[in-house]
Structure formats: C-alpha cells, structure tokens
Amino acid sequence: MLEKISSVKQFSDADEVLQNYIFRNLETVFTLSAREIAVQIPCSPSTVTRFVRKCGFDSYHDFQRYVKNEVSQLAGKGMTDTISLEQIFVNQVFAEDVLEQVETVSSLLKQASFIYCVGMGSSGIMANYAARKFNTIGFKAMYSNEPYAPFLSTQMKEDNSIMIIFSSSGETTEIIEMVQLLKSSSNQIISITNTHDNTLARLSTINIPYYIENQRLPYNFDLSSQIPTVALIEYLVAFCFNKK
The missing domain is CATH 3.40.50.10490 (Glucose-6-phosphate isomerase like protein; domain 1)
Known part of the structure; x- marks a missing residue:
C-alpha cells in the first residue's frame, strides 16, 4: 500500500510530517491541492511539490491519481465510489492553479x-x-x-x-x-x-x-x-x- 511514498528513506523533518499527514488522511488527501495540504501542515506549497517529486512522481496530479487508485483498491471499490464527479473534474483534469x-x-x-x-x-x-x-x-x-x-x-x-x-x-x-x-x-x-x-x-x-x-x-x-x-x-x- 502506497509503496512509492513509504519506501523513500531520506526525508527532511518537513517531509516526514507530510508523509504522516498523507497516511492519516488517505481518504481525502487526493482531493486536496498542494496549497490546501500546505495550509494543514503548515508549510509552503513548494514543500509539498518537492515532496511528491522525491517520491518519484512527475507532477502533483500523478501523486493524486496514485493515492486515489491505491485507496480505491484497498477499499475494493471503483473510483466513482471514492470521489465525486466534481472532484475528479477539478483535481484530475485541470492543473491545481x-x-x-x-x-x-x-x-x-x-x-x-x-x-x-x-x-x-x-x-x-x-x-x-x-x-x-x-x-x-x-x-x-x-x-x-x-x-x-x-x-x-x-x-x-x-x-x-x-x-x-x-x-x-x-x-x-x-x-x-x-x-x-x-x-x-x-x-x-x-x-x-x-x-x-x-x-x-x-x-x-x-x-x-x-x-x-x-x-x-x-x-x-x-x-x-x-x-x-x-x-x-x-x-x-x-x-x-x-x-x-
């Protein structure tokens, strides 16, 4: 489960806080923008972006899709059961800004x-x-x-x-x-x-x-x-x- 995120070892203190936040909020984190996550930590949006790149994702949207798919597989449900149409449209189709x-x-x-x-x-x-x-x-x-x-x-x-x-x-x-x-x-x-x-x-x-x-x-x-x-x-x- 979430091997791309859990397998990275060389994290800063801020990265570890982000990692913990992701695992504690699996069902909602993929619906949030980098800016919204940064507010929760708190940290800067660029810190969130650097974190997902350290995990091997090309973009923040790749990270969102990955977490969403992992969560849906864990729950045994399809994507339509785990996220609303509006969230898919905003977060997965367009850039966060x-x-x-x-x-x-x-x-x-x-x-x-x-x-x-x-x-x-x-x-x-x-x-x-x-x-x-x-x-x-x-x-x-x-x-x-x-x-x-x-x-x-x-x-x-x-x-x-x-x-x-x-x-x-x-x-x-x-x-x-x-x-x-x-x-x-x-x-x-x-x-x-x-x-x-x-x-x-x-x-x-x-x-x-x-x-x-x-x-x-x-x-x-x-x-x-x-x-x-x-x-x-x-x-x-x-x-x-x-x-x-």
Missing part, C-alpha cells in the same frame, strides 16, 4: 481591443463557441478554423488584441506555423491544449492545459472529449462578465 490561470487570462481579455479565436477540426468548433460567448457579453471577438485566413494579419495589427488558440495536441503544423509568424508581434497568445508539454504551449504567452486521454482512430480521426475545453470557455466568459 487553473482558477488563477483563468482569472489572469480573463483580466487580459477584459482589456483587449479584440479577441481572435482559432482552431481546426473539433478545436475549430470550440473557437467558434468561444467567440460567440464573448460576443454575447459585449466583447469584440471572431473565430476562424482556417489559420491562414486573409484577415488574420489585419486583425492582429490592432493594438492590444489577443489570440486564443484551441488545439488538443498542440502540435498541428498549420497552427504552429501561424503562431511562429505572430511571435514577432506584441499581442498576447493564449493557448488551451491537452497537457502542457507541447510546442504550442511553449510558444504561447499563457497556456491553460487540461489532462485527458487522447482517443484517436485510424486516419487521424479524433474522438477525444472537448468537455474540459467547454468548461474553460465557460469559466473565462463568467470571469470576464463579472469583471465588466
């Missing part, structure tokens, strides 16, 4: 003179949806599922315009080429991608990642869920509307 990211981006959007939403395929549908929602609350926005649209350069020359790019993989060739062309401008580039480790995320001013399994069929048909993207759009629009 997702609301801070959304608030930061919404502040930029509020000040923008123009919002340009871009995506291809299913992501193009998300770009269309985002532009419609922003227009509904009174923002100037438009979308395109064609990254080489002729009006692109004209719109992006507007002072303080922002581009929101939707791409599940973050590696679509046409999208990457477009972003590289726009990097010389002073405009903000916001991207929404599945995971943070991709080319588009690295080229963006701000990247808001989500983490779900890719479901691609032969001939590059993509059945991956767009529900996290819809949720992010809804959050962004809500923050922007409340700040108006």
Whole structure:
C-alpha cells in the first residue's frame, strides 16, 4: 500500500510530517491541492511539490491519481465510489492553479481591443463557441478554423488584441506555423491544449492545459472529449462578465 511514498528513506523533518499527514488522511488527501495540504501542515506549497517529486512522481496530479487508485483498491471499490464527479473534474483534469490561470487570462481579455479565436477540426468548433460567448457579453471577438485566413494579419495589427488558440495536441503544423509568424508581434497568445508539454504551449504567452486521454482512430480521426475545453470557455466568459 502506497509503496512509492513509504519506501523513500531520506526525508527532511518537513517531509516526514507530510508523509504522516498523507497516511492519516488517505481518504481525502487526493482531493486536496498542494496549497490546501500546505495550509494543514503548515508549510509552503513548494514543500509539498518537492515532496511528491522525491517520491518519484512527475507532477502533483500523478501523486493524486496514485493515492486515489491505491485507496480505491484497498477499499475494493471503483473510483466513482471514492470521489465525486466534481472532484475528479477539478483535481484530475485541470492543473491545481487553473482558477488563477483563468482569472489572469480573463483580466487580459477584459482589456483587449479584440479577441481572435482559432482552431481546426473539433478545436475549430470550440473557437467558434468561444467567440460567440464573448460576443454575447459585449466583447469584440471572431473565430476562424482556417489559420491562414486573409484577415488574420489585419486583425492582429490592432493594438492590444489577443489570440486564443484551441488545439488538443498542440502540435498541428498549420497552427504552429501561424503562431511562429505572430511571435514577432506584441499581442498576447493564449493557448488551451491537452497537457502542457507541447510546442504550442511553449510558444504561447499563457497556456491553460487540461489532462485527458487522447482517443484517436485510424486516419487521424479524433474522438477525444472537448468537455474540459467547454468548461474553460465557460469559466473565462463568467470571469470576464463579472469583471465588466
């Protein structure tokens, strides 16, 4: 049970306190963010993050998934019996600081003179949806599922315009080429991608990642869920509307 956490020997005093806290709160610890755990100890969130890396996890989300699976196996129950849908959606799909990211981006959007939403395929549908929602609350926005649209350069020359790019993989060739062309401008580039480790995320001013399994069929048909993207759009629009 929890061998990755219990087998590490070279812990600091703070690490031992964290380890004890985890074992005493197995049924709830995977629902908490690093910041929430830090408040309980108390310690800094970075101390919690360093601790989970010492245990061999690539990220805090890997740690959460590991503990949740271990607890569910011990109880003989499935994941749906040990955690609510809301907790899965917030803690397992998005980064722990997702609301801070959304608030930061919404502040930029509020000040923008123009919002340009871009995506291809299913992501193009998300770009269309985002532009419609922003227009509904009174923002100037438009979308395109064609990254080489002729009006692109004209719109992006507007002072303080922002581009929101939707791409599940973050590696679509046409999208990457477009972003590289726009990097010389002073405009903000916001991207929404599945995971943070991709080319588009690295080229963006701000990247808001989500983490779900890719479901691609032969001939590059993509059945991956767009529900996290819809949720992010809804959050962004809500923050922007409340700040108006």
